[in-house]
Amino acid sequence: MHKLSFIGLVVGMLCLGSALFGQESEHIYQGLPSSQTDLIYYRKAYVIEWDPVHKVPRWVAYHVTPDYIMTPSRKGHFAQFRGDPDIDNEASEKDYEGQFQTWRNYAKGHLAPYYIAGGDRDHDGLTAADGDEDEYQTIYEINYMSNIAPQDQYDFNGAGGLWYQLETYVREDLIRTKGYEVWVYAGTIFGPSSYDEYKGISVPPLFYKIILYKNEEGIHIEPYLLPHQRDSRGELSDYLVNVDMIEALTGLDFYPEWDKEEQERFVEE
Numbered sequence: 001m002h003k004l005s006f007i008g009l010v011v012g013m014l015c016l017g018s019a020l021f022g023q024e025s026e027h028i029y030q031g032l033p034s035s036q037t038d039l040i041y042y043r044k045a046y047v048i049e050w051d052p053v054h055k056v057p058r059w060v061a062y063h064v065t066p067d068y069i070m071t072p073s074r075k076g077h078f079a080q081f082r083g084d085p086d087i088d089n090e091a092s093e094k095d096y097e098g099q100f101q102t103w104r105n106y107a108k109g110h111l112a113p114y115y116i117a118g119g120d121r122d123h124d125g126l127t128a129a130d131g132d133e134d135e136y137q138t139i140y141e142i143n144y145m146s147n148i149a150p151q152d153q154y155d156f157n158g159a160g161g162l163w164y165q166l167e168t169y170v171r172e173d174l175i176r177t178k179g180y181e182v183w184v185y186a187g188t189i190f191g192p193s194s195y196d197e198y199k200g201i202s203v204p205p206l207f208y209k210i211i212l213y214k215n216e217e218g219i220h221i222e223p224y225l226l227p228h229q230r231d232s233r234g235e236l237s238d239y240l241v242n243v244d245m246i247e248a249l250t251g252l253d254f255y256p257e258w259d260k261e262e263q264e265r266f267v268e269e
């Protein structure tokens with residue numbers, strides 16, 4: 001091989017390598033959360049860090065525009081849960097059957113919600129609902145079993161539950177009514193105390209969501225720490241914390257391109 005073309009090849013490979021490692025994504029705002037693992041996967045609809053010990057996502061990051069909530073009905077092939085082609089030890093649908101479905105009342109809770117799986121992401125004027133097959137993949141990815149964690153059907157995931165309330169607030173209030181673009185981190189927290197477990201799937205005692213949006217006044221961050229299965233719920237605002245607390249509980253550094261004072265400036269008092 002000619003020496004110059006060999007150098008060109010090496011430079012090309014280095015560029016490709018750094019492009020893959022430092023991948024840019026619309027779903028990540030102000031830098032990827034620092035993490036000790038390499039189990040981070042980039043999808044059309046979200047970015048996920050997988051937790052192979054608990055078989056639930058460690059976190060999922062997703063960007064939503066008002067266009068993305070134009071999602072087709074969850075039926076037929078859009079309703080099917082799917083194995084994740086990149087992850088080999090995720091829970092199966094079958095694992096959620098039996099005790100989870102019957103007396104324990106755990107639903108298969110999406111971390112990146114189904115409602116954000118729409119939109120015309122390749123800008124050809126057609127959405128999945130119009131039959132654009134290129135957009136189907138976004139919906140299939142939302143239904144990967146790796147994007148799922150057990151969530152109490154009655155006291156958390158279902159109508160009136162904290163998770164349900166927060167999803168509704170983000171979708172209806174921030175995105176549909178106000179027309180904001182929103183960047184969300186949704187994740188799971190396992191503390192030192194015990195937690196429920198079945199078929200190798202751990203039930204997170206805590207979930208969190210960090211919601212970032214921009215309006216005419218600037219950037220706003222709303223970090224929520226949500227206790228799982230709490231029947232006396234109060235108001236969503238009772239669960240507002242700061243980013244620092246979620247960083248302390250998860251060991252992650254969110255928005256690493258901002259320093260601590262900067263990131264907390266955007267959190268409502």
Ligand SMILES: [Ca+2]
Nearest residue numbers: 120124126132
């Ligand atoms: Ca399209």
Ligand SMILES: [Ca+2]
Nearest residue numbers: 253254255256
């Ligand atoms: Ca930070």
